[in-house]
C-alpha cells in the first residue's frame with residue numbers, strides 16, 4: 538500500500554536533464570548526502586533521523602529494500618529522504634556537479650570470483666561519476682568486510698587520483714586505523730551478518746578535492 542501511496546511522493550524522477558538535489562527537498566535542506574545500495578535502509582534511516590537538516594538520496598534496485606525504507610519514512614515521518622529505486626549510475630549521471638556533501642557505499646556486493654569482479658560497483662567509471670557529483674571537502678565512506686574488495690577500493694582510488702583531475706584523500710594512514718566503526722556510522726544488516734560470520738569490516742573515509 539505505502540508503495541502505491543507514499544513511494545511516488547519520495548521517488549526521484551530522472552526526466553530532467555540535470556537534477557540539483559537540494560530542489561528535491563521541502564522543507565529546504567542545508568546539504569545533500571547520497572547512499573548507494575542502501576539494502577534495507579537501516580543506515581539511511583538512522584542518518585535521516587539524526588541529521589534532519591540534511592537531505593539524503595538513496596539508490597537501491599532491490600524492491601523489497603525500497604519498500605522497507607518507505608515504511609521507515611512513514612513510521613518516523615521523515616521529510617528528508619528521496620529514493621531512486623534503480624542503478625545509482627543513472628542518478629549520478631544527472632546530478633548537478635559538486636552538489637553532494639557526503640556519499641556512502643556500504644558493503645557493495647562482493648562479486649568474489651575473478652570473472653565477476655568487473656561487476657563490482659567501485660570502478661573507474663563510478664568513481665569519476667561520484668567525484669563529479671561531490672563538492673570539495675565532501676566525504677566518501679566505503680565499508681567492506683571482504684579484504685580483496687577493500688584492497689580493490691584503495692587501488693581504484695589511487696588510480697583515480699593518478700589521473701590528476703580530482704582526489705579522494707584517504708583520511709587514515711593504514712587499514713589498522715579503519716577497524717573501529719565511527720560513532721556516527723550505524724551498523725547495516727549486511728554488517729551484522731558479516732560479524733556473525735566472523736568477517737572483519739573496514740571503514741574507509743576519503744576527503745574529496747576537485
Ligand SMILES: C[S@@+](CC[C@H](N)C(=O)[O-])C[C@H]1O[C@@H](n2cnc3c(N)ncnc32)[C@H](O)[C@@H]1O
Pocket residue numbers: 573574575576577596597598599602623624625626643644645646647658725726727728
Ligand atoms: C551486499 S548488499 C549491502 C546492502 C546494505 N548497504 C547493507 O550494508 O546492508 C549490496 C546492495 O547494493 C545494491 N546494489 C547493487 N548494485 C547497485 C547499483 N548499481 N546501484 C545501487 N545499488 C546497487 C544491491 O541491490 C544490494 O542491496
